Amino acid sequence: MSHEYTILEKILKAIKNVKLEVILIGGAALSLQGVPIMTQDIDFFIRDTELNKKKIKELSKLLNASLYKKQHAISEVITIESKDFIIDFIFRLAPEQKFESIRSRAKKIKFGKYYCYVADLNDILKAKEFSDRPKDKLVIPLIKDTIDIKKKIQKC
Amino acid sequence: MEIHYNEEYKKFLKKCRKIEAKVLKAYPEKDPDTVHLIVRNLIMPKKWGKRFLLRKVKGTYVP
Numbered sequence: 695m696s697h698e699y700t701i702l703e704k705i706l707k708a709i710k711n712v713k714l715e716v717i718l719i720g721g722a723a724l725s726l727q728g729v730p731i732m733t734q735d736i737d738f739f740i741r742d743t744e745l746n747k748k749k750i751k752e753l754s755k756l757l758n759a760s761l762y763k764k765q766h767a768i769s770e771v772i773t774i775e776s777k778d779f780i781i782d783f784i785f786r787l788a789p790e791q792k793f794e795s796i797r798s799r800a801k802k803i804k805f806g807k808y809y810c811y812v813a814d815l816n817d818i819l820k821a822k823e824f825s826d827r828p829k830d831k832l833v834i835p836l837i838k839d840t841i842d843i844k845k846k847i848q849k850c
Numbered sequence: 851m852e853i854h855y856n857e858e859y860k861k862f863l864k865k866c867r868k869i870e871a872k873v874l875k876a877y878p879e880k881d882p883d884t885v886h887l888i889v890r891n892l893i894m895p896k897k898w899g900k901r902f903l904l905r906k907v908k909g910t911y912v913p
Contacts, residue, residue: 696899696900696901697901697903697905698899698900698901698902698903699899701903721902722902722903725891725900725902726900726902728888728891728892729888729891730884730887730888730891731902732901732902732903732904733902733903733904734903734904736903779903836884836888839880839884839885839888840888840891840892842877842880843873843877843880843885843888843889843892844892846872846873846876846877847869847873847889847892847893850869850872
């Protein structure tokens, strides 16, 4: 198993223990679906509730990681970070992108013993277009190319 | 010119090239190197494992 799968399995095990519902978005989700990029952090989309914020605190203790808040282009973000990983929890994407609708289109991918919802490329594209940050703009053409090529391969 | 040192990868690369040709026929405006990276990522056997996390080792970011 690759380093990435080992790290994700460890994180997903802890997420399951605190009963947090997450959807993988961002660079990791893009890369897992063929977009040729690499990333430094793992981004999860979660519902914006006080209970979820408590669960993130619990998770950070379980993973022996540091926790801090920051303001992202689209929403407030809670980050938990250790020497092995950086995880961002994002509460909002584009205005019309609700947690349930993103999850209904997401793929379930297995990492070791644990499953994780991975957001659809079109949903991540929408969020990147909405955030309008220079680093997101750079990846947009690659997401569009991957969507086109995926469609073409499915037809072949 | 392609030089192959690994038979399994040679077969994989042949499959990539075949798909890339079809993709580039449909989308001639796309960059062939980018198309290769995407096709490679999409058809790569799961057992090879996907690499996407960069780690900082001695001041340098590595996969």
